[in-house]
Amino acid sequence: MELRIQGLAAIDLKAVHLPVGTEVSTRVDRAFGERIVPQGAVGRVMALDGQDVDVHLVGIGVLRYPREALLPRKVGQLRYAARRDHAWSSLRDCVIVETVVGSRAWGLAHEHSDTDRRGVFSAPFTWTHGLVEPPEDLVSADGSDTFWAHEKAIRQAIRCDPNTLEALFVQSATPTDELGQWLLSERDAFVSTDIYGTFGRYAMSQLDKLSQNLRLANHRTEVLSWLQADPSLSLDAVAQKLALISPRAAASEKDALLAAKQYIKQLYRSMCDQGLIAHASFDSLTQFALQREGELPEPSRELRPKNAYNLLRLIHVATHWLRVGEPDFVMSGAFRERLLAIKQGHVALSEVIEEAESMTPALVEAWTHSKLPKQADVTRADRLLRRMNSEIAARSTNNVPGPWGVDAAPFALAQWDLED
Numbered sequence: 001m002e003l004r005i006q007g008l009a010a011i012d013l014k015a016v017h018l019p020v021g022t023e024v025s026t027r028v029d030r031a032f033g034e035r036i037v038p039q040g041a042v043g044r045v046m047a048l049d050g051q052d053v054d055v056h057l058v059g060i061g062v063l064r065y066p067r068e069a070l071l072p073r074k075v076g077q078l079r080y081a082a083r084r085d086h087a088w089s090s091l092r093d094c095v096i097v098e099t100v101v102g103s104r105a106w107g108l109a110h111e112h113s114d115t116d117r118r119g120v121f122s123a124p125f126t127w128t129h130g131l132v133e134p135p136e137d138l139v140s141a142d143g144s145d146t147f148w149a150h151e152k153a154i155r156q157a158i159r160c161d162p163n164t165l166e167a168l169f170v171q172s173a174t175p176t177d178e179l180g181q182w183l184l185s186e187r188d189a190f191v192s193t194d195i196y197g198t199f200g201r202y203a204m205s206q207l208d209k210l211s212q213n214l215r216l217a218n219h220r221t222e223v224l225s226w227l228q229a230d231p232s233l234s235l236d237a238v239a240q241k242l243a244l245i246s247p248r249a250a251a252s253e254k255d256a257l258l259a260a261k262q263y264i265k266q267l268y269r270s271m272c273d274q275g276l277i278a279h280a281s282f283d284s285l286t287q288f289a290l291q292r293e294g295e296l297p298e299p300s301r302e303l304r305p306k307n308a309y310n311l312l313r314l315i316h317v318a319t320h321w322l323r324v325g326e327p328d329f330v331m332s333g334a335f336r337e338r339l340l341a342i343k344q345g346h347v348a349l350s351e352v353i354e355e356a357e358s359m360t361p362a363l364v365e366a367w368t369h370s371k372l373p374k375q376a377d378v379t380r381a382d383r384l385l386r387r388m389n390s391e392i393a394a395r396s397t398n399n400v401p402g403p404w405g406v407d408a409a410p411f412a413l414a415q416w417d418l419e420d
Helices: 075-094 150-158 162-169 178-185 195-229 235-245 253-273 282-292 305-324 333-343 349-368 378-397
Strands: 023-026 030-032 035-037 042-049 052-057 061-066 070-072 095-101 116-121 137-139 145-149
Touching (some): 023 052, 042 061, 075 095, 116 150, 116 162, 145 150, 150 162, 162 195, 178 378, 195 235, 195 282, 195 305, 253 282, 305 333, 305 349
Antiparallel strands (some): 030 035, 052 061, 095 116, 137 145
């Protein structure tokens, strides 16, 4: 047994917010064209719209259900959803820095772009010294807003985590309390030439991964096409066809066949995890191909143009910051137009990768002659963290008005959860 915030008996299964990605089962029958999707259908939460939930159902597609018509399938996911919902509703008023990030901060948004927020919160002192560990993240139900506990944010920042530094340095970073003002006034202490690795080299490694995933995606298209044309093909027969076209080097024909077979197994396991097929089996993969009737699934999220253009942007930001000593997250001029073209899918992924490689010498040169310090100023960061913690404790002790003092949200008492 483990210490829990509360027992499962105290959770309303039909009311707790379900984060995107939660595996659920339906409680009601649902009409879908001329067929009826029976209650008990299994799916995964794809999006939230008020009290409505878009669910991807295995073998059917995306259907919208009212929240009360869904139940989380796994105890672990229920606990996670309940804790996340509790943290969000209790500590949202404790946010000390709030920032609009993403395309709206980069000058790359269009009228339908999402508004994503990141930032920092500070939990009340009463939440931090009991058996129940305080949350390190606040995440909205739809995942668009994320706030880190101030200690976590500081630790991430001194490692030059791109998401954290962006949330602290973009123009829209706004303190909502004196604690946030202190944090933003010391933010330059977190920056170092480690940006070269966390921004630039990270982006290059991810672009290499994209290149590999692109090859795998092309293989997926081939495999599904073969099964659509001839559903009688066995796993071995499909593997033999795949081994003949794969550019992957192999020591022998036997090794090439084994690698192809392993890829096909990875394919149907991955598609099962995504909720596209009911079982992680070759038979389910064949049935999926037949049901598509010549239609193939959309490319995975990793292969979408958005991922490629963002990685190119990271290299550009890192090069500028290392060279100049100051960040500039707003894209402009010809480079902005190029990123928009990539985002809209007008540039082949292979071309994006080549372009990123051509930017590498400038990145290395900026790193070699950077104006930034070699290491973050951890002494200043430590002093800031202690100052913030002392202030939060003082507000609690002195019952100062506000979410860290007299108006602090009730903290959770530890208790044994006996339902397991």
